[in-house]
Amino acid sequence: MTEIEIGRGKRGRRAYSFDDIAVVPSRRTRDPEEVSVAWQIDAYHFDIPVMGAPMDSVISPDTAVALGRLGGLPVLDLEGLWTRYDDPTPLLAEIASLDPAVATARMQAIYAEPIKPELITERLRALRAAGVTVAGALSPQRTQQYWKTVVDAGVDLFVIRGTTVSAEHVSGRAEPLNLTRFIYELDVPVIVGGAATYTAALHLMRTGAAGVLVGFGGGAAHTTRTTLGIHAPMASAVADVAEARRDYLDESGGRYVHVIADGGVGTSGDIVKAIACGADAVMLGAALARATDAPGRGYHWGPEAHHQLLPRGERIALGGQASLEEILLGPGRQADGTTNIMGALRRAMATTGYSDVKEFQRVEVVVAPYAGR
Amino acid sequence: MTEIEIGRGKRGRRAYSFDDIAVVPSRRTRDPEEVSVAWQIDAYHFDIPVMGAPMDSVISPDTAVALGRLGGLPVLDLEGLWTRYDDPTPLLAEIASLDPAVATARMQAIYAEPIKPELITERLRALRAAGVTVAGALSPQRTQQYWKTVVDAGVDLFVIRGTTVSAEHVSGRAEPLNLTRFIYELDVPVIVGGAATYTAALHLMRTGAAGVLVGFGGGAAHTTRTTLGIHAPMASAVADVAEARRDYLDESGGRYVHVIADGGVGTSGDIVKAIACGADAVMLGAALARATDAPGRGYHWGPEAHHQLLPRGERIALGGQASLEEILLGPGRQADGTTNIMGALRRAMATTGYSDVKEFQRVEVVVAPYAGR
C-alpha cells in the first residue's frame, strides 16, 4: 500500500478512478459469442451483471419489469415517489419540466410527502406478480421503521443503501440499526452499502451481507467532493473491497460476498474496468436513466438533490436517445459507451481472452490517467 | 519527506493542494446532530471554527457583528477603508461599480488616504459595544506604528497578517518588528501569518503566538504564482504546520498553538480538507465575500489589488446569492459547497464517524488529483 506524504503531519494513499486506468489485452483472444456475462447471487441468476439503482429517475414499477426481463436486477426505491404517492406519474413529468432555478425547492416539497407503508406492499406485490426478481431498497435511517412491511410484502433481495453505511452507526437520539442482528434475523439476503474502503467493507461483510455496494452511494461524485470534501476514487475502492472479499472468504470459511460497484459507472468502459478491479456486478444509475423509456424522462437525480438542509446533488439533464434494451443489449448507435453496454463488455472480455465475469477480474490493467486525449 | 529531483542541481518536495486530496469514510458513521464544530482559542469560545478575513470585501463593522453572532471570529482590517475614512460606504459602492479597465488605478487612489488612529479606536470600541469578540489585524509593516492605538482601544485577539510573515525580518531602513519581544510584552493573544512551511511556522510559534495563519496570506494564489513564482499548495502547507504544532507542543512543554488555514479555502469541501490536514480553524475570505450582505457587494479584493507598484491580485466578481447566515449555517441552496458550509462540515464528520474538530484531524485522506471530472 503506497502511502504518500501530503505534508509532514499527514499521509494518504494515492487513489485511482476508473478514468485513471485501462484494460490491456495481453494473452489469447476469444469469440465474443463464447463469453458469458451471467451473474448469480444467492439463489438468483441474472443474464447480465447489472443492478438498476433504486432511484426514481431509474427504476419505476414498469422499468423494473423491463430490466428484469432483459436479464438484470432492478431495485425499487421504497422511499421514493412510488411509495409516497398513489400515482406519481404527473410529478415525474413535472420534475422533468422544472426550471433549474426552482427545481431544488420544488423537489424538496414533492418529497416531503410521507411514505405510505401500504404503497410499499402494493409496489412489491406488483413486481412479484410480474415475475421478476423482487428487490427493494431502504436507507439505513428508515430500515427499522419499514423493514417489516417490506418483508411481509415479500422480497427476494433486500437492499440497504445510503451515502455511507457502516457496520457501527453512532447515534444518541435513537437506537441505531444493528446490522448484524438485523441481517441475522432476516430471511432474505441483504445487499448493503455504500462502503469505500477495505475496513468499512470488511465490517459490512461480517454483518452477514450477501453483497456490498462499493462507492459513496448517493449524490454525484463531483458535488460530494465539492461540498463534503469526500471522494472515493472507484478503481481503488473496488480493488480494496475485492481484497476484503478475499480475506473474508478465508476468515469466514467460504462465504463469498458479492462486490457491486455503485457509482462512477457511466459507460460500458467503466463497467469493464469495475469488473477488472474485482467487481462481481455493477449498479447503474445515470447509465440507465439515459433510456428514452426511463422514468426520469431525460433527467436523473438522487436523494441528495432534494435534501431539506444540505442539497448536495442536482437534477441532471441526460438527453439519451436509446431505449433501455438498446442501452443494455444493443444494437449500438453511438460510439460513446452508452449503448449496447453488455455487447461492449463481451467484446472487451473476448479481446482479452476471458470467458466469464469472475475470471475477467484477473485481467491486466495499466494506470494511464486519461486527459481527454 | 519525499524529495523529487527536478534536475541534477535541484531537488524539491512534491506538494499538494486541497484539490489533490479527498477525505474517505473508513469506519463508523454518526448522526450529524451529534457532531460539534466548536472552536476555542485562548479564553475565547466559538461555535464554528471560522475566522472572517481582515479584508474590506469581507469584514465591515456590520458584518463583524453578524459573523460574531453566528458563532465565528471576525477580524477587522485596521489598515482598510474603515480606518481611513469616516464613512467608506460610498467608496465600497464605487469600487463595486468600477470598470475593470480603471479599477486598479482608482483603488490605488482610494487606498492612498492615510490611516487615522482615532478611527482605529472608534471601530474597535464599536465592536466591543456590540458584544462580539474583538479582533483587528495589522500588517507587519505597520504593527509598530499602530499597535499601541489598537491595544489601548481594547482587543481580545490581535492579528498580524502579511503575505509572508517571518520571525526574523531583515531591514536596513528601520528597526524591524521583533515579534518575540512584541508578543511577550503584549497582553492579548496574537495570531500571526502567513507561513507556509514547517520551519517558518515553528519559528512563529516560538515567538509566543497563540495561532499561526497557514498560507500565503494575500493576493490570489493564481496571480501570486504567475507574478512571483511563489506557491504553497495548502494541503501540504497545513499538514506541515500541524507537525510543527506537534513538535512545538513537546518542545514548549505543552503550548498548543492553533493552526488556521488562510488561503485556498473556497468551499465547504476545502474546509473539510483543511481540518483533515490538521487545521484547528479556517480563515475565510472569498467564501464570505460571496454573501449578499457582504461589504464587497459581490466583489472581493486583497491588499495586493491596490499595491502601488506591483498590483498582484485583482478585484474579483463573485456573484453569490445567499446571505452570510445561509452561507454559514444554511439551509443550503446550491450543491456547490458555497452555502451551509458548517452543515457540510458536520455531515462530513458524521459520515466519517468523528465527533469534534480536533478528532477529525485524524480522518483518512487519499491523494487523487481532481481533474474536473
Next chain:
Amino acid sequence: MTEIEIGRGKRGRRAYSFDDIAVVPSRRTRDPEEVSVAWQIDAYHFDIPVMGAPMDSVISPDTAVALGRLGGLPVLDLEGLWTRYDDPTPLLAEIASLDPAVATARMQAIYAEPIKPELITERLRALRAAGVTVAGALSPQRTQQYWKTVVDAGVDLFVIRGTTVSAEHVSGRAEPLNLTRFIYELDVPVIVGGAATYTAALHLMRTGAAGVLVGFGGGAAHTTRTTLGIHAPMASAVADVAEARRDYLDESGGRYVHVIADGGVGTSGDIVKAIACGADAVMLGAALARATDAPGRGYHWGPEAHHQLLPRGERIALGGQASLEEILLGPGRQADGTTNIMGALRRAMATTGYSDVKEFQRVEVVVAPYAGR
C-alpha cells in the same frame, strides 16, 4: 517494471502515451542531409519507414502507387470497398458527404456488400503492374477464407491486422487461424498485429512473423477506451514490444522481427517518439488520410465505424490542405507536425546526432506529460 497498487486487490503498471514523453538532445549534432530514414524489411527496401494503413480513407489503388513511389509501403485493405465494388469511387464520395446523423447506418449498409475474390486478384495485380511493393491486409477472421486468393494473385508482404491479434485465438464455432502453421506454410513474409504487450508480441514473433504491428489496431483510441475500457498507451506498448524483439532475437538465434507502431501516430513528433521507443517503422492512418489526394476526401474511418452491432469508431473529418507528397516530404506548410513529416524526422535525428533509424532508437527521452502548455 514499476507496478502501482490501484487498490489492495489490484496492481497495474503505469503506462505512457507519446504525449507523455519527449526526445531530448544530449550529445553531438549532425547535418539533416546526412541522416538516413531508410527502412528494410525482408528483401524490401523503403526510403521512408512508413506503412500506409489498410483503410479505405487512406489507401486506394491510386494512393498505393503514389505512396510506393514516394518511398513508403502502402497496404491495401482487402476487405474494404475496393474488393467489394468494381468502382467504389461514387461510394467514397457519398461517405464524405453523409450527414453525421445517418453516417453510421449508411456505412453499415455500404460495407454489407460481400467481398469478391476476383476483385482481390484484380487489385493486387494492378499494384504489381504499377511497379510498387505489393502488400494487402486481411483481418484474422477472414484470413483463412481469402489467403489463397491473395497469394495466388501475388503479394510481396502479407498483413494480418485486427484490433487485437493473438497467437492463440479461442473459438468454438470454427477452426481458428493457426498463425504458426499459416506463416510457416506461406511463402511471403507476414506482418501481424495489433499487439500491445511484451507477452502478446513475443507470442506473435514466435509464429514466424516478419513484423509486429504495435497498438490496438482499429477504432480511435478515444472511443475504444470509452466503450471497451481498453487502452494501450503507445510509448509503453512500443517500448515493451521492442524488448520482446530483443529477447526473441536472442531466443531465435538471430531473427530480427520488425516493430511497427500502429496507432497514436498522428504527427511527425509522434513518429519521432515511436522510433525513440524502439519502433522500426510506423503505420500511418489519419496522418495520410489528411492528404488532399487521399481517398477519404477529408474523412477517415476504420472498420469499427461500420461494425454491425457495436460501432466503436466514428467517421472523422480531418480537413487537411497538403498533398500526400507534401505531407511526407514537404515542403512544410504548417508548424503542426502534419506536413514534411520525414523532414521533421530527419531534423530530430540530426539535432540529436543520430544517423539512421535503428541508431535513433537509443535516443534519450524524458517523461514530461503534455498538458497543452
Next chain:
Amino acid sequence: MTEIEIGRGKRGRRAYSFDDIAVVPSRRTRDPEEVSVAWQIDAYHFDIPVMGAPMDSVISPDTAVALGRLGGLPVLDLEGLWTRYDDPTPLLAEIASLDPAVATARMQAIYAEPIKPELITERLRALRAAGVTVAGALSPQRTQQYWKTVVDAGVDLFVIRGTTVSAEHVSGRAEPLNLTRFIYELDVPVIVGGAATYTAALHLMRTGAAGVLVGFGGGAAHTTRTTLGIHAPMASAVADVAEARRDYLDESGGRYVHVIADGGVGTSGDIVKAIACGADAVMLGAALARATDAPGRGYHWGPEAHHQLLPRGERIALGGQASLEEILLGPGRQADGTTNIMGALRRAMATTGYSDVKEFQRVEVVVAPYAGR
C-alpha cells in the same frame, strides 16, 4: 536521478517545466529595496539579469540601446533583417500586418535576402557609439562565415545561438565549426547554446564558453514538441546545467560559466523559477516583444517561423500594453506577471529572504503541477 520505465525496452527521466514547480518562502523575510538583482559576466556589469533575445521582434538597434540603458544586455541578431536590409522598418511593419494565411510564405521571401557583411559592421558600431554593451548573435551555421566581420566591427560579447548547439557537430559537407578552437582564438567572451542536458552543457563549458544558453533556443516549445517530438522541460534543464556548472567549476579549477535560461521564460514567475533552479540570468524573447515599443509591433517570431522547408514556429500575436521600461521596471499594470518583472523578482527574493541572485539559486522549491487552478 529518477529514471522511469516507459516500457520494458526504454527508460527516461521525469522532467519538469517551470509550470510544474513553485518557490516556497521558508525562512526570514527582507525588504524588497535591500535586494540586488545585478548580474556580472566577465568584465560586464548589468543592473538586471536579463538578456534581450537576438530576434527581430525583440531587439532592433533602438531597443538594444533602450534595454542597455535600462540595465540589461541586448543581443542583436546578426542574421536578421537589420543585416539584410538598409532599412527594414517597412518590412517589420508589413510583417505585423500580414494575413495569417500568407504570413509564412511572405516571411520566407523577406528573409531570403542575403546578409550584407557591411551592415553587420554598421549595426555593431552604432551600438558601440550609443554607449551600451555590444553583443551580437550568429547561428553556428554562419559563425565561420561572419565571425571575422563581427570581431572586426567590435563586440563585447559574442553569442552563438541555435536550436541545439553541440560541442561536436558532424557534417560531411563542410568543415564544421570547431567551438573549442574558435573560442580559444577569439578575444571576446562567447555565450553559446541552446543546450538542454548536463552532458551537452558540460561539453559546451569545456569549449571555453563564458555562458551557456539553456533551452531549445528557437521555435516555440509547443510546435517543437509537435513537429520534432523534442522537448526539454526548462526547470529540469536549468537544474541540470547548473550542476554541470558546479562540476566544471571544480574540474577547471575555478572557471565559473554562466547559466542563462533561454526559453519558457514568459512571466516574472518564470524568471523567479529559472533562477531558483540555478540560472544566473535569463534571455527574454516574447516577454520583451510584448512591449509597445518593441520592433515586432505586437508580433513575435523566431528563425523557425520562416525556415524554407520546415517552418516550425509561427508568428505569434502578443498584444501587450506596456512599454519596455514598464515591463522591466514597472510600475506594474496587470497582475499577470508581464509588467514590472524585475520588481516581482525583487519581491520574490525579499519574501524568501535572499539578497542577491546567486544566493537565491538556493531557495526552496516544491513540485506542484499547475493545472490552471
